[in-house]
Amino acid sequence: MRTIDLDNNDIKAPDLRSGQLVEATVPRKGAMGSIDHVTKFGLEPEDYETVKMYIPDDPKMMKDTEVALLKAELALTDLKALRRLEELYLAEDAEYRPIFEQREGLRDEMSRLE
DSSP states (O other), X not given: OOEEOTTSOBOSSOOTTSEEEEEEEEEOTTXXXXXXXXXXXXXXXXXXXXXXEEEEOOHHHHHHHHHHHHXXXXXXXXXHHHHHHHHHHHHHOTTTHHHHHHHHHHHHHHHHHO
């Protein structure tokens, strides 16, 4: 089985530290040139081959994934932090008491429904 890059070039030693191999079905080399629009109008099943395609890691995608994981981790702790702040404000600030009591009621209703 051939190993190719994204441009369908043969490669011998892909760097698996900075990418991965994925099995793919692609047109055989030269298959596209056999389409003459007279006797052959498209590719036939035998014009395809299964290869290992080297896909290099995308640094931007990796960074975006890491940022998304960090945001999710923050979101998990946001609820705990918010509840603690609500407790502090309930004890000290009458201005926000109705909002926090409303939120507590909404949480209680949500818990009841779950």
